[in-house]
Amino acid sequence: MSTDRLDWDTLRVFRVVAELSSMSAAAARLGESPPTISRKIDELERSIGTQVFLRSTRGVELTDAGKLVLRHALAMAEAADTLHRETARGGELVQGAITIGTGDGLGPYWIAPKLTEFHREYPRVQIKVRVSDEPPDLHAGEADIAIVFQEPRDREIIAHRLGVQHYVGFASKDYLRDHGRPESIFDYHKHRCILHTSYVNQVDRWAPKMSELRKMVDFALITNSGTVIAESCARGGGIAVLPSYMAQIDPRLEPLDLPELAPVRFWITYTERVRRLTHGKLVIDWLMKIFDSHDAVWFSDDFIHPRDYLAKVRQLFPEKRREN
Incomplete structure (x- = not known):
């Protein structure tokens, strides 16, 4: 052979x-x-x-x-x-620039923190991160690799499903102390609530109960920035709907003891041209690895509530209790 x-x-x-x-x-x-x-x-x-x-x-x-x-x-x-x-x-063979297109959640909060480790191994590969609510046009060169929330229908675009984002409610400890905890999502209308504009556009992918919730709640803050949502929530601004992995990223955010509001799938996409580039294939493999590694449990098909994950981490690593 x-x-x-x-x-x-x-x-x-x-x-x-x-x-x-x-x-x-x-x-x-x-x-x-x-x-x-x-x-x-x-x-x-x-x-x-x-x-x-x-x-x-x-x-x-x-x-x-x-x-x-x-x-x-x-x-x-x-x-x-x-x-x-x-x-x-050696700094001789693996070099070049790759642009990653992503939203303002996974890009800043999951990919960016891991770039230091990536550049420790591949110092000559330049990463450009393009953050936008709209998926980039790969054919037009707006990005080389994109992480998107809808599977592309273009046959010239290669797509692999990376995982599922599970959305849950979060609030700060101070806010919950002053305003109490909602016992169900239908108690949200009694609270100040924070919403990302992209969720409005994704309503067809949300659970039916979320559609009902949107009709009931007069949101105190609506923004197109994930950072604005996280910071406002962490500082007592109200209840925010955020991906479950934020419990690992920001200890100021307290997950509510309620079911998830929505599972939303996402894909990595790229062209054959990028896959054939040595540094392009390297970045593709790295991205797939960081969403499939042992600490990427947040993106599995099955929902893992942040309280269960955090309890297990604190049991295995008692020093985390002091840090949080």
Whole structure:
């Protein structure tokens, strides 16, 4: 078999299927359809001339050949990571500029704090972050990579689902002390409430109860800035609807003991041109990693209430209790 026939993206899909023992679970993680995942596994088996999975109604199981392929695939992935790190340290091969288009939530609060670590490994790759409520036009060069909240229909745009943002209510401890805690979302009309304008445009993706809530509540503050919402809420401005991960970002924000208001999916998108760039592929892989790492539990399909996450963190790391 010629290595020219190997598709490295297919090997990446194979690794995820092997990890999850399920093509449907791998499809959900990678933002692909189950038939697409199955097709890529079939392509891999044809290219290497052997079966890598035994399929059943319970999922998939690696064959002996599949276990061998997995061992080599993991070694190849590790070698690729090492190559990226070493060439970056040399400052010769991995360099260039990449523009990331994103909203004012994930960009400032999740991506930006991790850029220091990225640049420690890849100091010659320049990252430009373009923050906007509107998704950038990738064909027009408004961005190279975009994180969007609606799956693109353009066949020339490559898209992978990164995860789900779960929206919940937050308030400051001082505000809750002075005004009490709402016992349900229908108590929101008794409180000062804060809303992002983009939520108004996304109402069709919100739970029906959120539509009813919008009719009941006279919002004290409506803004197109996530920073304005977070700061106002943290300083006692009222109850804000924010993504659940803000509980990890800002300890001044107290999550309400209420169900989530909405799950909203989001995708990473880019063109084939960017994927073929060495530094473009590097940034794509890094973004997918920071939304799929062990501390990115906020973006899983299943909602994890911030109170449960914070309680577990404080149990495992008592020093966090003092910090918060």
